[in-house]
Amino acid sequence: MGNKQSQESLASSKSDIRPLDVKKCISIKRDPVTGKLIGVPKEWASHLDADQQQIVETNRLPEEVRTHKLPECIQEIQNSTQNQKNLQQELKIDTNADLCLAGLNVEIEKEIYNSGISRNEIQKDTLNFISILEIYDGKELSFKQNFNEVTQTEFLIENPAQKYIFNEQIERGVNCKLYKIIDRQLNKVLVAKVFKFHENFNCYRLKREISLIQHLDCPCIVKYHEAYLYSGCFFIVQEYMKFGNLRKLIRVFDKKIDESIIGYILYQIMLGLKYLHFKGKIHKHLNSKKVLINEKGEVKLLIMDYKIEFKKDKDPYWIAPETLEQQIIEEISDIWCLGIIGYELSEGDPPYFDQHPIRVMYNIINLPPPKINKQRSKIFQDFTQLCLIKDHEKRTSLKELMKHEFIIQNKESGRQRLIELIKRMSQDQRSKLKKSTSLK
Missing domain, CATH: 1.10.510.10 (Transferase(Phosphotransferase) domain 1)
Structure with a gap:
């Protein structure tokens, strides 16, 4: 009798169990015929001997097992080229030159002609015009600044998509993009500016800029959060201002x-x-x-x-x-x-x-x-x-x-x-x- 009751109890408990009522997860198997892996996440497939016909779209899976990735259009930034025009050498006054200047390269000279500035205008104040060209060419300017508060700043070397959902692209430029992002844990809307890292990039200067603003706390200043260096790009995360x-x-x-x-x-x-x-x-x-x-x-x-x-x-x-x-x-x-x-x-x-x-x-x-x-x-x-x-x-x-x-x-x-x-x-x-x- 007791044995019968225990069997009924077991049967009852089994009826409550729903084997399919579980969170779907990634399950990788090997096809016994082809030998290829089945059920591999799409993001991993290119690195494994996977069956391309049976890969898994992880963005359809629950958050816990999803492979977070950055928007594909960030590749455009990674592949972008740096279009810099350099003066190449120091500019000097030369009254015999067409534009009264020695040291101009062809590109900058063309820009001067496009500006409509005449030789006579340059000749009136050549030193100031040299200064204009240097600033136009991207020279870093000197400024009074308090460096007493500068602290060491490091970029996070990890995938920002693990922490943030890249919701939508707000704006785009030649070498940068602006994304509306959402903090996965806090469900807070922020913004990320993404731009390319290249070998001539002045990382120290960017770290210095971040050091100078990371502790600023004023209702009239956009709040900085953190910075990432990942997949050849910088990601600067800041407060989101909806209107722009x-x-x-x-x-x-x-x-x-x-x-x-x-x-x-x-x-x-x-x-x-x-x-x-x-x-x-x-x-x-x-x-x-x-x-x-x-x-x-x-x-x-x-x-x-x-x-x-x-x-x-x-x-x-x-x-x-x-x-x-x-x-x-x-x-x-x-x-x-x-x-x-x-x-x-x-x-x-x-x-x-x-x-x-x-x-x-x-x-x-x-x-x-x-x-x-x-x-x-x-x-x-x-x-x-x-x-x-x-x-x-x-x-x-x-x-x-x-x-x-x-x-x-x-x-x-x-x-x-x-x-x-x-x-x-x-x-x-x-x-x-x-x-x-x-x-x-």
């Missing part, structure tokens, strides 16, 4: 942005600069593409500039005159950039936007400071003029600008109007921007 950069907003609402919104944006930029300058740091590359916005109306500065590591600066519109003339960057240089952003918010584009980069830099040195439209308010005109004083020793300080009437009137009221402006953007406009915008 300020340049996008300007392009959509060309010359139609209300002054209250402009005042609010400029004030937020200044708060970020105030924190940086207090920490003994300089932005160095401030422009509308380095100002990011989210749907909450938050405005934050993107500090690091990876572009200079793999591609020449072809956006000189925001560069301060002293940077071009003396190849120096100081705290006050950030104020000139702030003024150009104010000009851009008013007029739709920075000054000389339709001209060749070499001509733009020549104009910044040789022409009077740009002025915004007279239809704008007097206090807005005055604010931009105080930012755009060419002599950096006489330029208005950040402290004084934060007390300017234009900022006092608009620093609070503009946020809600900015949120409303972002909401007004149609899906078509967003899609158009997404397709046309590239990382420079």
